[in-house]
Amino acid sequence: MSSSGKAKKADQEQDERTRQPRIQVFGSVRVATNRAPHDDGAEAHNHSHGNDAHGHSHSHGAKDRKDNTVDPDLKFAPNIPEIDLTNERLRLVPRAISGLEKLQKLTLRTNAITQISRLENMKSLLDLDLYGNNIEKIEGLQGCTALTSLDLSFNQIRKIENLECLSSTLTHLYLIQNKVTELSNLSSLTNLKLLELGSNRLRKIENLSQLQNLEELYIGRNKITELKNLELKSLKKLSMQSNRIVQIGNGLKGLPNLEELYLSHNGIQKMEGFDALTKLRVLDLGGNQIKRIENLENLASLDELWLNNNFISDFKDLKQIKAKSLKTIYLEQNPLAKDPEYEKKIMEALPSLTQLDADVCNQFMFNGLC
Numbered sequence: 001m002s003s004s005g006k007a008k009k010a011d012q013e014q015d016e017r018t019r020q021p022r023i024q025v026f027g028s029v030r031v032a033t034n035r036a037p038h039d040d041g042a043e044a045h046n047h048s049h050g051n052d053a054h055g056h057s058h059s060h061g062a063k064d065r066k067d068n069t070v071d072p073d074l075k076f077a078p079n080i081p082e083i084d085l086t087n088e089r090l091r092l093v094p095r096a097i098s099g100l101e102k103l104q105k106l107t108l109r110t111n112a113i114t115q116i117s118r119l120e121n122m123k124s125l126l127d128l129d130l131y132g133n134n135i136e137k138i139e140g141l142q143g144c145t146a147l148t149s150l151d152l153s154f155n156q157i158r159k160i161e162n163l164e165c166l167s168s169t170l171t172h173l174y175l176i177q178n179k180v181t182e183l184s185n186l187s188s189l190t191n192l193k194l195l196e197l198g199s200n201r202l203r204k205i206e207n208l209s210q211l212q213n214l215e216e217l218y219i220g221r222n223k224i225t226e227l228k229n230l231e232l233k234s235l236k237k238l239s240m241q242s243n244r245i246v247q248i249g250n251g252l253k254g255l256p257n258l259e260e261l262y263l264s265h266n267g268i269q270k271m272e273g274f275d276a277l278t279k280l281r282v283l284d285l286g287g288n289q290i291k292r293i294e295n296l297e298n299l300a301s302l303d304e305l306w307l308n309n310n311f312i313s314d315f316k317d318l319k320q321i322k323a324k325s326l327k328t329i330y331l332e333q334n335p336l337a338k339d340p341e342y343e344k345k346i347m348e349a350l351p352s353l354t355q356l357d358a359d360v361c362n363q364f365m366f367n368g369l370c
Contacts, residue, residue, distance in 0.1 A: 002127075008248045010339070015335060017152060021268060023169075025306065027104060031283040033166035038205060046191075051334055053150070057163075058082075058149075065088075068351045070109050073096075074094050074095075074245055075096055076094040076096055076097075076100060078101070078102065079098065080100060080102065080103060080104040080253045081102060081103065081104045081105070082103070082104060082105040082106075082107075082139055083097070083103060083105070083106050083109070084107040084108065085102075085107065085108050086107055086108070086109040086110055087109065087110045087111065087353050088111060089111060089112060090108065090111040090112065090113055091111070091112045091113060091114065092113060092114075092115070092117070092118070093108065093109070093113060093115075093116070093117055093118040093119065093121070094118070095118060095202075097118055097119065097122075097309050098118040098119065098120050098121070098122075099120060099121050099122075100122065101121060101122070101124055102124050103122060103124060103125055103127050104124050104125060104127065105125075105126065105127040105129075105173055105351045106122075106125060106127070106128050106129065107127075107129040108129065108130050108253065109114050109129055109130070109131045109132050111132070111133050112133065113130065113133055113134065113135060114133070114134045114136070115134055115135065115137075115139070115140070116130065116135060116137075116138070116139055116140040116141065117140045118140075119141065119143050119144055120141055120143040121143050121146045122143050122145075122147075122269075123143075123145050123146055124146055126146055126147060126148050126149065126163075127142050127147075127148065127149045127151075128144065128147060128149070128150050129150045129151045130151060130152050130155070130169070130292045131152070131153045131154055131174070132153070132155075133154075133155055134155065134156055135152060135156060135157060136155070136156045136157060137157065137161070137162075138157060138159075138160065138161050138162050138163065139158075139161075139162050140150065140166055141162065141163070141166060142165045142166075142278040144166065145169070146169055147166050147169055147170055148169055148170060148171045148172065149170075149171065149173075149174075150166070150170060150172070150173055150174070150184065151174040151180070151197070152174065152175055152178070152342055153174045153175060153176035153243070154176065154177045154178055155178055156178065156179060157175065157178040157179065158178070158179045158180060158181065159180065159181075159182070159184070159185075160175070160180060160182075160183070160184055160185045160186060161184075161185050162185075162187070163185060163186070163189060164185075166189065167188040167189055167191075167192055168191065169191065170189055170190060170191065170192060171193045171194065172192075172193065172194045173189070173192060173195050173196070174194075174196045175193070175196060175200065176196055176197070176198050176199055176200075176218075177199040177200070178199075178200055179200065179201055180197060180200040180201060180202065181200070181201045181202065181203070182198070182202070182206075183193070183202060183204075183205065183206050183207050183208060184206075184207055185207075185326060186207060186210070186211065187207060187209075187210040188210075189210075189211065190210055190211065190212070190213060191213055192213060192214055193195050193212050193214060193215045193216065194214075194215065194216040194217075194218075194342050195211070195214060195216070195217050195218070196216075196218040197218065197222070197224065198218050198219060198220045198221050198222075198239070199215040199220070199221040199222070200219075200221075200222055201222065201223065201284055202219060202222040202223065202224055203223045203224060203225070203338070204224060204225070204226065204228075204229075205219070205226070205227070205228060205229045205230060206229050207229075207287060208229060208230070208231075208232065210310040211232065211290035212232065212233060212255065213242070214234060214235055214338055215234055215236045215237065216235075216236065216237040217232070217235060217237070217238050217239070218237075218239045219239070219240055219243075219306070220239050220240055220241040220242050220243065220262070221241070221242045221243075222243055223243065223244055224240065224243040224244060224245065224271040224303070224337040225243070225244045225245060225246075226245065226249050226251065227240075227245060227247075227248055227251025227252060227273075228250065230251060230255055232253050232254065232255060233255075233256060233257060234252075234257060235255050235257065235258055235259065235260065236258060236259045237258075237260040237262075238255065238258060238260070238261050238262065238334065239262040240262065240263055240266070241263065241264045241265050241284075242264075242266070243266055243267040244266065244267065245263065245267065245268060246266070246267040246268060246269060247268065247269070247270070248263075248268060248270070248271075248272050248273040248274075248291075249272070249273055250273055251273060251360065252273050252276065252277060253275070254275045254276075255276065255277065256277075256278075257278055257279055258277050258280055259280060259281045259282070260277065260281060260282040261277070261280060261282065261283050261284065262279075262282075262284040263284060263285055263288070264284045264285065264286040264287045264288070264306065265286070265287040265288070265290055266287075267288065267289055268285060268288040268289060268290060269288070269290065269291075270290065270292075270294075271285065271290060271292065271293065271294050271295050271296070272295050273295075274295055274296065274298060274299055275295075275298050276298075277298070277299065278298055278299070278300065278301065279301055280301060280302060281300075281301055281302060281303045281304065281308065282303065282304045282306075283299070283302060283304070283305050284304075284306040285306060285307055285310070286306045286307060286308040286310070286330060287309040287310070288307070288309075288310055289310070289311065290307065290312060291310070291311045291312060291313070292312070292314070292317055293312060293317035293318065293320050293321065294317065294320050295320070296320050296321055296322065296323070297320070297322055297324070299326060300322060300323055300324075300325075301323065302321070302323035302325065302326055302327075303323075303325055303326060303327050303328065304327065305321070305326060305328070305329045305330070305331075307329070307330060307331045307334070308330040308331060308333050308334070308357070309332075309333040309334070310333075310334050311334065311335065312331065312336055313326070313336050314333040314336065315336055315339075315345050315346075315349065318346070318349040318350060319349070321349075321350065324352055324354065325352065326350060326352055327351070327352065327353060327355060328354065328355040328356075329346070329350065329353060329355075329356060329357075330356075330357050331346065331356075331357065332357040332358075343356060344358075362370040
């Protein structure tokens, strides 16, 4: 065969390879694409910067070459149920996502996405995870008519907005570590069961009265100073650690079904306001300014009591604990814990205990062995 014939055949084989679909890995998704591979010639040799952790080659040649991290050229099967593109350095929601009517779960964690977009006609999408991106505004969710769980934690969001389109479906909303300053625009989410707004910039509790199906509320690590506006008959778990609360008062009376209450690391000085919490199983008041154990008469179902790192000094206060079901108590880092017979006195006062501080108590409890 002549040299020109060989060259022509080689060109035909190269064209055929270019037309064949390739498999590319994005997170846990294997994607078929007809995009030609990077040129292996002189340009790639001169500008190649090696491979990343996933084995993807990076070639920075002509200026007009598309940056795959900005708008990747992906293709998905139309009936794919789940896509995970975690940590793929994406700056946009991939264009190929739009219109995947069978997609139920979409995970785009820890990328560099700045805007919620390209989610049109996602009528089967139940779970959308955009944790750890650079999103500043809640928007573009009108096409997600079946969405039940939305995670926008660790972004740059300052305002809760544009969620009315999810009013009949959304049950779980995560907005941890954003810049939200106000509890607002939530009244339409009447099916919400879990709301997580820890580590934001909230200063007060407000606008929650319509969330009568809410079962879990997490608003720790904010700047809240008062327990008020908590009229939530279905709430079972309330977490408000590391705020600026100094008084409980009557702030809990609107929570008749509360089972777990976390108020550690505030500035609370007095145990009070528990009369309505007859179903409470866990009470955490560690790291406050409490000097007396008191006002626990109605907590007959109490199973765990955390009072570590306070200023409790009198063993007689243990008589205030009426719950026969109490299994765990934390009293370390209180003045009474310095007593040489600390363990023995606690166990004599509370014989139902199975755990004192970090120690699991055994059958020799009355000998002070735990």
